[in-house]
Amino acid sequence: MNSSPITTWEGAEAYFTFADSPTAMMVILALAVAATVGAVVASVLHENHTYIDYK
Amino acid sequence: MEQTAPTLAELQTLIEMTGTINMEVFYWWCTGLMVIIHAGFLAYEMGASRLKNALASGVKNILAFAFIIPTFFFFGWWIYLAMYNGFTPDYEAAAAGLPWSSNMGPNLTDNASGIFWGAFVLFAATTASIFSGAVIERIRMSSFLILAIILGSVVWILGAAWGWHPTGWLTVEWGFHDFGAAGCVHMVAGFFALGVTINLGPRIGRFLADGTVVDIKGHSMPMTIIGLMLIIVGFFGFLGGCIIYAGSAQWTTIFGTPVTLSAVSFNTLMAFSGGIIGAYFVTRQPFWMMSGALAGIFSAAPGLDLYYPPLAFLLGITGGVVAPLADKFITHKFKVDDAVGAFAVHGVGGLIGIVGLGIFASGFPNVVEGAPDVSFTGQLMSAGVMALLGFVPGFGLSYVMAKMNFLRVPPKAEEMGLDIVEVPLQAYPESVPAYSAPGELPATKVTATA
Numbered sequence: 198m199n200s201s202p203i204t205t206w207e208g209a210e211a212y213f214t215f216a217d218s219p220t221a222m223m224v225i226l227a228l229a230v231a232a233t234v235g236a237v238v239a240s241v242l243h244e245n246h247t248y249i250d251y252k
Numbered sequence: 253m254e255q256t257a258p259t260l261a262e263l264q265t266l267i268e269m270t271g272t273i274n275m276e277v278f279y280w281w282c283t284g285l286m287v288i289i290h291a292g293f294l295a296y297e298m299g300a301s302r303l304k305n306a307l308a309s310g311v312k313n314i315l316a317f318a319f320i321i322p323t324f325f326f327f328g329w330w331i332y333l334a335m336y337n338g339f340t341p342d343y344e345a346a347a348a349g350l351p352w353s354s355n356m357g358p359n360l361t362d363n364a365s366g367i368f369w370g371a372f373v374l375f376a377a378t379t380a381s382i383f384s385g386a387v388i389e390r391i392r393m394s395s396f397l398i399l400a401i402i403l404g405s406v407v408w409i410l411g412a413a414w415g416w417h418p419t420g421w422l423t424v425e426w427g428f429h430d431f432g433a434a435g436c437v438h439m440v441a442g443f444f445a446l447g448v449t450i451n452l453g454p455r456i457g458r459f460l461a462d463g464t465v466v467d468i469k470g471h472s473m474p475m476t477i478i479g480l481m482l483i484i485v486g487f488f489g490f491l492g493g494c495i496i497y498a499g500s501a502q503w504t505t506i507f508g509t510p511v512t513l514s515a516v517s518f519n520t521l522m523a524f525s526g527g528i529i530g531a532y533f534v535t536r537q538p539f540w541m542m543s544g545a546l547a548g549i550f551s552a553a554p555g556l557d558l559y560y561p562p563l564a565f566l567l568g569i570t571g572g573v574v575a576p577l578a579d580k581f582i583t584h585k586f587k588v589d590d591a592v593g594a595f596a597v598h599g600v601g602g603l604i605g606i607v608g609l610g611i612f613a614s615g616f617p618n619v620v621e622g623a624p625d626v627s628f629t630g631q632l633m634s635a636g637v638m639a640l641l642g643f644v645p646g647f648g649l650s651y652v653m654a655k656m657n658f659l660r661v662p663p664k665a666e667e668m669g670l671d672i673v674e675v676p677l678q679a680y681p682e683s684v685p686a687y688s689a690p691g692e693l694p695a696t697k698v699t700a701t702a
Binding site: 209210213216219233236237240247251 | 360
């Protein structure tokens with residue numbers, strides 16, 4: 198996978214992976230947000246399950 | 253081989269690049285030192301928890317740190333850049349803080365964004381850790397995480413945009429001066445914690461039916477005290493991060509007034525010392541001596557760049573005396589169970605600091621165009637803004653969560669201990685029972701054997 202936005206370091210500015218591909222950046226960002234939200238949701242579910250025996 | 257002298261342009265480039273790299277190096281190590289704050293909070297909270305809750309408190313603290321980092325990337329930094337006017341965002345100024353901006357990642361033309369973002373993330377995580385200690389041993393992990401994200405990546409940074417920003421409205425309109433973030437970090441986090449603690453309610457057994465206060469002791473006072481000292485160590489990174497490194501010019505505060513590290517060194521150490529002495533004077537015990545050290549620093553934090561050092565010492569003593577008394581007052585009078593005194597140390601300490609600067613440092617000029625001089629009225633009103641900014645969302649959100657029965661663990665789980673119920677592990681499985689069944693003696697009353 199060629200994720201480089203540059204072909205030379207001469208004059209390079211933003212050079213992080215997919216810096217020249219807004220679509221790819223948005224997909225990755227959305228996945229990162231989903232992972233964060235998902236972890237909180239998983240915590241809620243874990244607790245709901247855990248506390249069944251302690252109601 | 254012929255040697256040629258560098259041109260003026262080459263020398264200029266060299267000087268500028270040296271300044272830029274020095275700036276990065278400075279904030280890099282400030283950020284690293286601030287991680288020690290979290291090592292301290294971790295030890296502090298685990299030690300302040302009973303044995304049956306020690307690991308759950310640790311998990312909670314670690315997760316707060318972990319969740320603040322991405323959420324501050326997603327929206328926290330943007331809030332800081334956008335909201336300096338109040339509630340009206342400046343979209344143009346904040347464009348560089350959008351999570352898809354070319355500034356928000358490796359960029360050879362931007363040495364500043366990442367290193368400042370990193371330092372601010374650590375400030376954000378500090379607010380979450382301040383709140384974390386107040387609610388140990390009975391809050392649900394998931395509700396805590398949501399509240400910590402709201403505090404660390406939304407609420408405090410809004411306060412920072414207003415009063416800890418080159419053109420924040422509190423500075424521009426009221427001349428607000430708060431060098432060490434006593435308002436946006438400590439007051440906001442302390443008052444947020446107070447709001448949540450009211451709705452969360454006390455730990456089971458904290459108050460008897462007749463209102464008598466029962467002292468619930470943590471399982472390791474030494475761990476707590478060492479944790480507090482680590483927080484102090486980390487605060488030297490925190491306070492370094494409050495200074496703007498301007499390359500070839502004098503250091504400045506975040507709102508542009510000149511400052512030196514020497515000034516901050518004088519006053520931080522004097523206030524630290526005063527806090528310990530003040531707390532020792534009224535409590536004679538090490539937990540409050542170290543908490544008093546923190547309260548002492550916060551009580552002088554807004555003017556660490558301005559004070560005559562003995563004045564910082566006296567303000568430190570004031571913070572060290574008042575914090576334990578304030579904690580005792582809210583515990584006995586209002587039956588609020590703030591497990592580590594977070595509100596008293598951070599909320600009250602920060603309040604003393606901000607109002608104290610209005611009393612002792614009125615008349616100092618601001619450099620932002622049109623901004624009034626520092627004044628008692630400006631500091632007092634700004635303290636009110638910070639208190640409300642922390643308390644209202646903390647109380648409001650936790651009130652809704654409590655109504656949804658989502659804020660607190662079930663009583664049986666609380667009595668059993670959260671380590672075995674939720675983690676599930678025991679902190680010291682080869683030495684003492686880490687939990688007790690409902691109706692049995694609590695684990696803290698079991699004598700440890702080797």
